[in-house]
Amino acid sequence: MADFSSWESYLYPAPDQGTLRNKADLRDPLELRRFEYAAVKARQFELMAGVALVDKSFDAAHVKQIHAYLFQDVFAWAGDYRSVNMSKGGSPTGFADVGSKQIDQYLGDVSRLVQGTEWSKLERAEFGQAAANVFAHLNQAHPFREGNGRTSKVFMEHVAERSAFTLDYARVSPLEWNNASAMSAPDLGSYPVYPESLVPVFTKIAAERNPAQANPEGGAESVRVRNPSIAYAPGKGPTSSLTKGASKPDTPRGVSRGNDQGMER
Template identity: 50%
Template sequence: MPKSYESWESYFYPETYDPDTRQGTLRNLFGERDRELLKQFEKVETASRLYELESNQVAIERTFDSAHLRALHSYIFQHVYEWAGQYRTVGIAKGYSSFADVTMIDRYLNDAHDLVERTEWNTLDKTGFSAQIATVYALLNQAHPFREGNGRAGKAFLHHVAQLSNYTLRFDQITPRQWNQASALSGPDLGSYEVVPDSLIPVFEQISTPKATVRPPLPGIGEVPQIKKLDHPTRHAAPQPRQSRGRSHGYGRGM
């Protein structure tokens, strides 16, 4: 990476950092110092990238491992942060939830990969599918490998997992609050390693829809989707932003 991110403060523009709250504006490729404006720019930019992923305009190797997740994050945030696709170098917490130490990120992602690989997704009914994919996401969420954008990258990863099954995921069927609360409760108990996905299972039961009843997103009239090959989390050709069209499956900031 062009800049070294070795401390919590190093991720922020120094002039925006408040040592009391330990917050500020993240360094970004827009050069934007206003935190709220950055959120708006980020939301618009990542929505375009997520739509391209959802409508299968981007070919990312489906290995369901850390490289797969990093490639997704790199694609989604390529025009926002220079560290897109790179693991965070600092500890991170949200509310009362503390995520994996940086030394434990790969262990959680390896467990998620192993679970995806050993599950016969196309044989599962809705109950079984919801239980398995809830566990996959609980592991991804606890890993929380990136400084920002874990939810969006995680959802894109789940979308790929769901394509192995008879179901699709409709994140627009729940509120951000429902999703965030269930995610927060899925972390390990104090002093434990094991995730507790119970709170996520009813959420996935709510948003899982049989594929036969879901109409896939379509490109705009006269537009032929161009497949972009991406086989490395940090090396790819940057696409030109495009206007999002069609129905979204609920990928959104903060979820």
């Protein structure tokens, strides 16, 4: 098994440095972007349609299962915590510190918040507050080297299944989402997050769910995966929107790579 214990170990060496190592052995970033988008989009559809076995335990294991399923065709480390510290958008704060095991701390907060909330009884404003609090902790955990946004999107919809709402991310702009996510980060050298900036966002994207679709228990899926292996030809599939939500290498803490904070869309 490959060793992913350093920033460089996630990337191909020169002249392909900057491209994440991947199962298709694609060295061109654009090719990888297309391949990843098509593969993950298909797996995401399976998860959201409920055709995959996912234990909705709302803890670290749940988050890992989602990531492992979404990125199983792309990265050998799918479902594994990142081994390096990261930041995005030039933020001096960075995400959860690997050395002090903050990832598990934040995901423990996520589990406590989800399990301690009576989601089925929440009105829109209350749902917006509760969902924002959960996501702020999940986003700060940022458990994986790549794909945190898409993993969080599925996880938050699993949370929303316990309520009278579903999540319509098209109701907010990427800029609105990114700014609110960035503002929820803790102060430098501090632990607590600030979910207040995300409350208007989650209140806005909360769409009323058909009552028959609500799942107050939030239990494990009992449906087996009907399509365990899908072949994705590099560079194939639709091309008009392949770069949307595409994978780009993240940045070591303290190094700016542009504003892509928050959830990939």
